[in-house]
Amino acid sequence: MLYALKIATRYLTASKAQTALLVLGVAVGVFIFIFMSALIGGLAEFILSRTVGDISHVTITAEDRDPAILISPDGMILAVTERGRARTATLAEAATFVPLIETVPGVIAVSPQITGAGFLTRGAQVAQVSVTGLEPGRESAILNLDGYMTQGSARLGAGLIVLGETLADDLSLRLGQTLRLQSSSGVSAVLTLSGIYSTGNGMIDASSTYVSLSTARTLFGLPQGVTRIEIKLADLNAADATALRIRALTGLDAVPWTDGAEQLMEALNAQAQTGYFLKSFALITIVIGVASALLLSTYRRRPEIGIMRAIGAGRGFVIFVFVTQGALIGLMGGLTGAALGYLALLPFPSRDAFEVGTLPMDITQGSYGLAITLTVIGAILASILPARAAARVDPVTAIGQ
């Protein structure tokens, strides 16, 4: 229907100002759509990076063995071993699994750890802390310790400890000072403070300490294996699938971060729903705008439509002319709006450099193609009503106008 396209184009170019205004109206709708997509997407990205960016995306934790049961020959339970306070369960084959997990697509870091609780003593002051033993060289694999250091180094070695700024203040500690760490297993070690960090997370800064894996082995009496393997992914939204894959690959109970994060997921879903509503309103505005403009055009061109019908144009041809106008308006408005949206988003920092106090706009989540496609579809749907009205024009009445 090249000829219908020609006529549609001619009608649009015949009223340049009107067409320009219409295209601009559609472009504004598309701009809002893209802006909202980038904002909602960026906001979700920002919230996730702030809440789960520094945590393990998939975690394998050693399961405590069931308490031992002493059963008499007649089947009576004689005694049950009480579950110990100290962690005894280990992932004995961790050394085997780590290289295997590293090959899983999407995995960017694997950190075998020994975790437990302890008491930090400095003179007469005592603080209850959590202790994490990390492999030297993998200190920043999960929590970006290097990035949060305010004093000293995150590098862990034998006899060294790194702790949070709040804890250091509470115990009046300075770099290079020695302190005593007693684990929940009752083993003590004298360690030198080699680094102080500040993550901005009160809990971590006040109670988390980091030592080398070998120091943790001594403290918790674990000559081999680890208690936990933390895994970081390139795409934290792929945690569920990756956890399943690791489970299938290793037989270990890999748990994605989304388990137990229902509230966060609900909040993100609610935010996404809000975005859908706003984007839907933008699309509805486009549809109403195009439909009303084309209805006006139909009314204005009634005599011409009558002439066309009289000299051999079928109803289908007339419908095609008006639907094509709608599609062209949608396409032009979509492309213009997408270009404007992209240009408007350019000055915002990239998703890797979101700053507090600025809008976390993610230019990569503008949904440009989707915006253009939905706009064209919306404009086509919007033009069907005017097109049908045009096709129903009675040539006799219209020519007489």
Next chain:
Amino acid sequence: MTALLEVSDLVKTFGTGEAETRVLRGLSLTLDVGEMAALLGPSGSGKSTLLTILGTLMKPTSGRHAMLGQDLVAANDRALTEFRNLHIGFVFQFHNLLPDFTALENVVFPTAVRMGRETPVARARGRELLTRMGLEARFDFPSANLSGGQKQRVAVARALMNRPELVLADEPTGNLDRASAMQVMDLIAEINRDEGTTFLISTHDEKIAGLCRRQIVVGDGVVTG
């Protein structure tokens, strides 16, 4: 002579009940191939309604309407549109050109809308017709900028584009000065003579009617003379 068009016992009413108006009251008429006939009658006699029905733009309330052996009363909208495009040309009193198109584009329209595009053959035919109408310098002229006489000549060219057997002209000179009116009528007569196209021209002007070989007088919804 071979009959091109036949209508018999044609009745057309508008409205219902007390508001019912019977415009055609059993009108019968035959037009032969190659005729050039004038349709005369006072205002309200049913001339325009008859032309509209003959042009397949409206169906009669009852009666028979056939052209080229086809029963046009029973035909559906799609068939009538195609029939109109191929076999009937229209010239209206107010030319009714498409204002956003050039003279040539207006002339080519009936063929282009059928073919789905403006073919080189169609454009050549359009140029030939416009040249015949004395408008060789106005091919690409916006139709809105043409004079009244020029517009009507473009309208005649458009009506002839698909080489129709019948051209229906409703007061084609009613809006023109005497010189332009005679120019248009001369062209119509020339085409009728050279190509054998049948013309039915509705007019109030006795001089225009006198240029036609047959005068059909309509009065009170029937042919009276």
